[in-house]
Amino acid sequence: MKLIKSYFYTTFFILFTISFFAQVKNIGLPDVRNYKRNEYKGGTQNWNIGQDKNGNLYFANNNGLLQFDGSSWKKYPLPNLTSxxxxxxxxxxxxxxxxxNEFGYFQPDNKxxxxxxxxxxxxxxxxxxxxDFIWKIHAVDNQIIFQSFARAYIFKNNTLTILKAPKRFQFSFVVNNRLYFQDIEQGILExxxxxxxxxPNTKSLNSTEVWAMYSIGKGKTLIVTLEKGLFIYENxxxxxxxxxxxxxxxxxxxLGASVINNKFIVLNSVLDGIIICDFNGKIIQHINRKKGLQNNTVLTSFIDxxxxxxxxxxxxxxxxxxxxxxxYFGFSYDISTVYASVIHQGNLYVATNQGVFYHAWNNNFKEDVFKLVEGTTAQSWNVQIIDNELICANNRGALVINGGRVTRIIDSKGxxxxxxxxxxxxxxxxSNYDGFAVFQKTGAGLTFKNQLLGFDKSSNSFELDQSYLWLKKDESIYRMTxxxxxxxFSSIKKIDRLTSKYRNIGSLQQIDGKVYFQTNNHFFRYSTEQELFYEDKHLSDLFKNIPVINALSEDSQSNLWYAFDESIGVLMKEKNKYKNIVAPFSNLTGNLVSNYLSVNTIDSKNIFIGLTDGxxxxxPELLNNFTTKPKAFIRSFSFPGDTIVLGNNQNKTENIRVPYSSNHVRFTFSSPTYENLENVQFSYQLEPFDExxxxxxxxxxxEYTNLxxxxxxxxxKVRNSYGIQSEPSIISFTISPPWYRHFLAFMLYFILxxxxxxxxxxxxxxxxxKNKYYETIEQRRLYLEKESKIRQEQYDLEKEIEKLKNDKLQIKILAKDKELVNNSLQVVKKNKILNGIIHKLKEIDIDALDDSTKFQxxxxxxxxxxxxxxDKSWKDLEKHIKNVHFEFLKRLKEKYPTIxxxxxxxxxxLLMNMSTKEIAEIMNISGGGVELARYRLRKKLGLNKKENLIGFLMSI
Structure with a gap:
């Protein structure tokens, strides 16, 4: 019994939660994303939509069946290529x-x-x-019914039976698990x-086409017709x-309808997009081409x-x-970049770059556009309520707005x-373009008093406390009295750092009536008594795990809104604690107005945020399923020669083996997360390849190559636009080794x-x-070579000795030659002396001598x-010299034939190193003759003055 109660409560909670999730807001427009035919690569018209258990979407398209998994589109045509x-x-x-002329089913194969x-x-x-055309398909009581105009084809237990139309079917519908047909003569048939x-009583609809039937309450059925409007079938x-x-x-x-969790009805139109209404027929939203759709004719609608x-x-x-x-309120509401917003006297006012626009707050937003406040057409930086007066900070000045127009210009400065x-x-x-001005509240309203003297810098970031006016300009602050x-201003001081540790000021803000200075998420206050900045540890701790912020604003509910990079987050105050919420706002990343954090909290259900485009x-009270974990899929696994598609509701693929020759693998990922697809991100890891x-x-x-x-x-795993991560999707596979690294190959290698x-x-x-044999031979050869070498050395030594002997002999011969020459010269001298004696004897008068003396x-x-x-010694000398120096004379004659x-x-x-005197005596010429002969010889040998003649002759 307790189990039944627990089940009942759980079921009730789930249904209640789903019902609570299914909210349709009547303020602004939801985000609309259009997919054009060049994106999904199909035909223009899309007639029907479905979704499988994995979240993949399917579209009945003119060119076939389209499948969308959140990452890619695939097209599956029919065999006869019809729509x-x-x-x-x-x-x-x-x-x-x-x-x-075709119907059937698609089903995944083993791949x-x-x-x-x-x-x-x-x-x-x-x-x-x-x-003919099959217009509707229904699944009822284990039967699949394919309906054409002439008949219905009922497929059950692999058998096809035919149900003929009494006259001609229009369309068919399933309501509360009951199947209904519209016949053009007999009305609606069950x-x-x-x-x-x-x-009973449904033939009145025969004159029009019924495109949808839905139960909207106990015993009440909504009938949607093409041209005649909407009808209720009851009793x-x-x-x-x-x-x-x-x-x-x-x-x-x-052209039909769909129901959002038995609470809202989506009605498709031919001419003007869709409307969403409640079960009382009150229109809550209207979305058409002007409001974001790419086409006003809606053939079908589907709730995922x-x-x-x-x-x-x-x-x-x-x-x-x-x-x-x-x-969102964007271009379809005729507003652009929003810098501030406020509600005053039943109107919502927004300050934009084009002026101030307004819209009645209590009226339905679904059709009307914002209207321009007359007289504000210029850059409007702010719109705020001061003592029940609506004041606009405009490029044209300080403007008072009332009744949708500017009633008074307080000051003409921006x-x-x-x-x-x-x-x-x-x-x-x-704060104006020339510094600061003072205004006073009088009986006539807010009036300009005077421009403050002494300071002419301007900024939109300033705060006041009991003692000072604080102004943030660039990364510094000014403390002014x-x-x-x-x-x-009686005193002005520029401050570039809060403490010795922290330089540059990130933001200036007022929280709970106190002025705070923020740098790197550390918050400081100023002590007037001690004239120093001190840190508020409690506030700093709140932002300890938050990215470095550049702006902070406290709203009317004491929530702290902060801006970082190009995103925002909020610390929602719950009793005495703060809850950090950042994930939902990731969709606004990149659309926030730089340096202008515009958050207008009207109440716990209505918060307006200024964007660059509206x-x-x-x-925040609309708790919805965006906080649920997304799902990640490995959509396909392919390698050369094969592709395995996953996530098509097939049985799990096991034991995937990839040949080594196909070790270039490729994975595609998907996630049926269709919100803000451009912010959906994937992360992967291939074990053990990736660390x-x-x-x-x-x-x-x-892709991975050469695994x-x-x-x-x-x-x-996937991370959606809200930063929520999925559980990992896993696929295992094996790459077979090449044949040369296979187990059998290793066995063969072992045997080999x-x-x-x-x-x-x-x-x-x-x-x-063989080496021993050759070693013996080699040793014999080496011995013989050594012996031969010794003999050769002995022979060379003998030749060297012989050469030395010859050289010694030659030296002796030269010495003998020299000695011989000397002897010969002595002989020549002797002969010369003897010739002189002969000449002296001839000079003696013989006749004067006696006979004996004369005879003697x-x-x-x-x-x-x-x-x-x-005495033939000279001829012997000459002959001897020629014999000794025969080789020299031969070489000299060959080299110089004209000598x-x-x-x-x-x-x-000269070669014998004889002196000039000796040569003169031998050659019987004077010393000058010898020098002249030497000169002629040098000239014939081609020697210059610096070259040594004897050395040259010795080199021949």
């Missing part, structure tokens, strides 16, 4: 489709690829030649137990549903598993983010904003190794024997002449 007009996803995961099976082939072509039963009676929604349908025609709305258009697809707590002056009731200070008469409305998870990236494809053999596990070792062992033994002189003369004539014999003799004498 798909309807689809239905069965509990088994089969995707049933219908087109012209996960969607393959088509035709059921139209089961139709007997002899009996039914033309199937299908039960293989037969059709007419609903067997059809009555018009006279509501706002009915008027819209009558005016714009309807997160209560977001998908629209199949006559040209394209649209996604409407209904589950978000944000709605202003940034206004604040009360403490301790001076009724006085206000305004107002004079008692509020006419000037105004965002945030309802850590990859950095987050919007890229949904990853080694082994077991791998690919893990992928044994054989090789045996073979090498034998070869080594043979080699050793004559005998002496003959003896001397005989000695001179018989004379006498010059040869001179060269020989």
């Amino acid at each position: 798909v007009r309807c689809l239905k996803i069965g509990d088994s995961g089969k995707i049933f489709v219908g087109g012209y 996960g690829k969607l393959k088509y099976t035709s059921l139209a082939k089961k139709v007997d072509k002899n009996k039914i030649k033309i199937i 299908y039960k137990n293989g037969k059709l039963y007419a609903l 067997n009676t059809v009555t018009p549903w006279n509501t706002e929604a009915n008027n819209f349908v009558k005016k714009n025609n309807s 598993n997160k209560n977001n709305l998908w629209l199949g258009l006559d040209n394209g697809i649209a996604y409407v983010n209904q589950s978000s707590p944000f709605t 202003y940034f904003g206004f604040k009360k002056i403490p301790n001076h009731p009724g006085f206000f200070i305004g 107002l004079s008692d008469d509020l006419s000037r 105004l965002a409305h945030y309802d 850590k998870w990859s950095n987050w990236s919007t890229i949904s494809i990853k 080694r053999e082994g077991d791998y596990t690919m893990k992928v 190794l044994i054989i090789t070792i045996y073979f090498i062992s034998n070869r080594i033994k043979m080699k050793i024997r 002189v004559s005998k002496l003369n003959k003896s001397i002449v005989k000695e001179v004539n018989t 004379s014999p006498r010059e040869l003799d001179l060269s020989t004498y």
Whole structure:
């Protein structure tokens, strides 16, 4: 019993939560994203939409079945290439489709690829030649019903039966698990137990096409027609549903509807987009081309598993983010960049770069646009309430607004904003383009008093406390003291650092009536008594784990809104604690106005945030499923030669083996998270290849090349635009080793190794024997070579000895030659002396001598002449010299053929190192003759003056 109660409470809570999630805001427009045909690569018209258990979306398109997984689009055409007009996803995961003369289902094969099976082939072509268009598909009581105009084809237990239309079917519908057909003659028929039963009093609808039927309460069925409007079928009676929604349908025609969790109705129109109304017919939202749709003709609508709305258009697809707590006022409401907003006297005012615009706060926002406040057409920096007066800080000056127009210009200078002056009731200070001005509240309203003297810098960031006016300019602050008469600044001090540790000031703000100075998320206050800055540790701790902020603002509910980078977050005050909320605002990243944090908190359900392209409305009480974890899918795993598609509701693929030749693998990722797809990011890790998870990236494809053999596990996780991460999706696979690293290959290698070792062992033994033989021969050869070398050295030594002997002999010969020459010279001298004696004897007068003396002189003369004539030593000397120096004379003659014999003799004498006197005596010429002969010889040998003649002759 307790288990039943627990189940009941859990079920009630889930249903209540889902119902609570299914909110449709009547303030602003949800975010709309359009998909054009060049994006999804299909036809223009999209007739039907479905979603499988994994969150993948399917569209019945003119060019076939489209599949969208959040990352990529795929198209699956029918065999006859006709358009798909309807689809239905069965509990088994089969995707049933219908087109012209064709119907069947797509189902993943063992590789996960969607393959088509035709059921139209089961139709007997002899009996039914033309199937016509299949317009509707329903799943009821384990039956799949394909409906055309002429008949319905019922598929059950792999058998096809046919239900003929009484006259002609229009369309069919399932309401509370009951199947209904509209017949053009018999009205609406209910299908039960293989037969059709007419609903009473429904023939009145025969003149129009019924495009949808939904239960909107106990016993009440809403009937949506093409042209006649909306009807309620209750108690067997059809009555018009006279509501706002009915008027819209009558005016714009309807092509069907869908229901958001039994609470809201989406009505598709032919001419003007869609409306969303409640079960009382009150229009809550109207979305058309002007408000973001790319086409006004909506062929179908679908609520996905997160209560977001998908629209199949006559040209394209649209996604409407209904589950978000944000709605927007943008270009369709005629407002641009918003710097501030405020509610005054029942109107919402927004200050923009084009002026101040307003809209009635209590009226419905669905159709009206914002109106321009007359006289504010210029840059408007702020709009605020001061003592019940609405004041605009405008480029044209300080303007008073009342009744949708400017009623008074207080001052013509451009202003940034206004604040009360403490301790001076009724006085206000305004920051203008020339510094600051003082205003006073009088009976006539706010009036200009005077411009403050002594300071002319301007900024929109300033605060006042009991003692000072603080101004932030760039990264410095100015501490200024107002004079008692509020006419000037009595003191001004520029401060560049709060403490010695912290330089530059990040923001200036007032929290709970106190002025704070922030740098690097550290908050300081100023002590007037001690004249120093001290840190508020409690406030600093609140921002300890928050990125460095650049602006901070406290709203009317004491919540702290902060800006960082190009995003915002909020510390929501709950009793005495703060809760940091940042995830929902990630969708606003990049759209915030730089240096102008504009947050207007009206109450706990209505918060307005200024954007560069309009105004965002945030309802924090709309707890929705954006906080749920997204799902990550490894969409496909491919390698050369094969692709395995995952996430198509097929059975898990196990034991994936990849050949080593195909070790170039590729993964694609997806996540059925369709909100802010540009901010959806993936992270992956291939174990054991990757040591850590990859950095987050919007890229949904990853390739790996040249992977080694082994077991791998690919893990992928996704992070949605709110920063929430999914659980990892995992796929395991094995890369087979190449044939040369296979187990059998290693066995073969082992056997070959044994054989090789045996073979090498034998070869080594043979080699050793052969080496010993060759070693013996080599030793013999070395011995013979050594012996031969010794003999050669001995021979060379003998030759060297012989050469030395020859050289010694030559030296001896030269010495003998020298000695011989000397002897010969002595002989020559002797002969010369003897010739002189002969000449002296001839001078003796013989006749004066006696005979005996005369005989003795004559005998002496003959003896001397005989000695001179018989002395052949000179000829022997000459002959000897030529014999000794024969080789020299030969080389000299060959080298210088023109040399004379006498010059040869001179060269020989010079080579023998004979002196000039000796040569003169031998050659019987004077010393000058010798020098002249030497000169002629040098000239013939081609020597210059600096070259040594004897050295040259010795080198020959």
